[in-house]
Amino acid sequence: MTVVRALGPNWAEPLARAEALAFDRPWGPGAYAEELARPFARALGAFDGTRLAGAVCLWVLTPDAEILRIFTVPAARRRGIGRTLLAAARAEARRAGCRRVLLEVGAQNAPALACYRAAGFVQVGLRRGYYAGGADDAVQMALDLVGAAGEGGPRRGPPGVL
């Protein structure tokens, strides 16, 4: 079973180690340490037992939250961890009173695009030639937390209650 937990600054090194498996250009421990020290940054880790199988980093700057980084280690992909992390990020954003979750993704990153679309994100813009020295476009996506009926509606109840 996958469990999602908030990760504090002491997780910078394990996060960087796991991320290095998932990205060609990982952030590295220094960048994670800097990131995790920001008051508006959140990092959520997905654990298979004690193993860190994936993580999402976001900024919560109400009224918007922004996902900066999300990954699942290659050995654990297509088991719903990305979906679980996106749901946890969305819940974190809603708890903070955010109205939208934003992100950018390379237009050629088919798995990530599919994962975001499956979670309800829609394209809201395109930055041509933004990545890979101009070779890839950035697709700007958003998930509306207040517009949709049902689970996308405004936060009700006290903080911590989804």
Ligand SMILES: CC(C)(COP(=O)(O)OP(=O)(O)OC[C@H]1O[C@@H](n2cnc3c(N)ncnc32)[C@H](O)[C@@H]1OP(=O)(O)O)[C@@H](O)C(=O)NCCC(=O)NCCS
């Ligand atoms: C994108 C990423 C986080 C997805 O993680 P994951 O744990 O494998 O995703 P999930 O298993 O939760 O998949 C959820 C849904 O996304 C879609 N999806 C995920 N990977 C896919 C793939 N390779 N091809 C097609 N659809 C895919 C599917 O709709 C999937 O649902 P399904 O398995 O029921 O069909 C993972 O591929 C990854 O770490 N990639 C490298 C890092 C990266 O590119 N991060 C994003 C940067 S913007």
